[in-house]
Amino acid sequence: MSADLITWPEGVARHVLTEVDSTNSEAARLAPGLTQPTWIMARRQTAARGRRGRAWVSPEGNFAATLLMRPAGDPAQAALRSFVAALALADALALVVGPGAVISLKWPNDVLLNGGKVAGILLESAGTGAGVTHLSIGIGVNLVAAPPKEAVEPGALTPVSVMGETGARIAPEELLTYLAAAFARWEAQFSTYGFAPIRTAWLARAARLGQHVMARTMAETIEGTFDTLGEDGSLILVTPAGRRAIPAADVFF
Ligand SMILES: O=C(O)CCCC[C@@H]1SC[C@@H]2NC(=O)N[C@@H]21
Numbered sequence: 001m002s003a004d005l006i007t008w009p010e011g012v013a014r015h016v017l018t019e020v021d022s023t024n025s026e027a028a029r030l031a032p033g034l035t036q037p038t039w040i041m042a043r044r045q046t047a048a049r050g051r052r053g054r055a056w057v058s059p060e061g062n063f064a065a066t067l068l069m070r071p072a073g074d075p076a077q078a079a080l081r082s083f084v085a086a087l088a089l090a091d092a093l094a095l096v097v098g099p100g101a102v103i104s105l106k107w108p109n110d111v112l113l114n115g116g117k118v119a120g121i122l123l124e125s126a127g128t129g130a131g132v133t134h135l136s137i138g139i140g141v142n143l144v145a146a147p148p149k150e151a152v153e154p155g156a157l158t159p160v161s162v163m164g165e166t167g168a169r170i171a172p173e174e175l176l177t178y179l180a181a182a183f184a185r186w187e188a189q190f191s192t193y194g195f196a197p198i199r200t201a202w203l204a205r206a207a208r209l210g211q212h213v214m215a216r217t218m219a220e221t222i223e224g225t226f227d228t229l230g231e232d233g234s235l236i237l238v239t240p241a242g243r244r245a246i247p248a249a250d251v252f253f
Pocket of ligand 1: 021022023024025045047048049050051052054056058063064065066110119120121122138139140141
């Protein structure tokens, strides 16, 4: 799709902040009054967070936004939105980086550019029992700057930026329009047909599918061949001890 034709999706609100602690924290504050899906973007974050309690560096020029929504379904269904978001982000970035760059998806929810980590997704939700009262999908993209390799844990992929890899420059506001439109398209697929088309599309862009990977959970490290994505979003590895479905882990290549 041509970037010129992208328009903001109907029925979705947008807030653009100059500075905030974290767009996910702002989403939690706004959640009680939420009447429609809302993108909250900030030009700067002062206390951005990543997965597993890590800090996320979010300087001006990089992209930082959270989609706040009230999803139907249970927490497990809501969690599958990380794959919806990763696909949307891959589509949005494809409009920016041009055909020479390679965008791929790393389980569970990183987006890679030329093999380095260019973006991360952090899902947070609140609810009571089987219901989800709100879901926050926080997305950070290194548009102009990436942290140095020494700043990430040993074995983690090298952080890269869109500008560093491709020379492309895009304002965060513009990326937000592409992303919101792409998310609305994938969300329509998900709510109409369920996880199956999302899973297929995600697998078509998966990094290291069929290759040896290492999954580190809180309890153990599991090595094996990345076989597929489970129907519940788990990572399926074929290991010397048999097939394993891993619901949550950090993956190392
Ligand atoms: O890869 C990760 O660890 C996930 C990083 C998610 C960062 C984004 S930036 C926008 C939103 N606000 C936050 O505090 N975190 C997410």
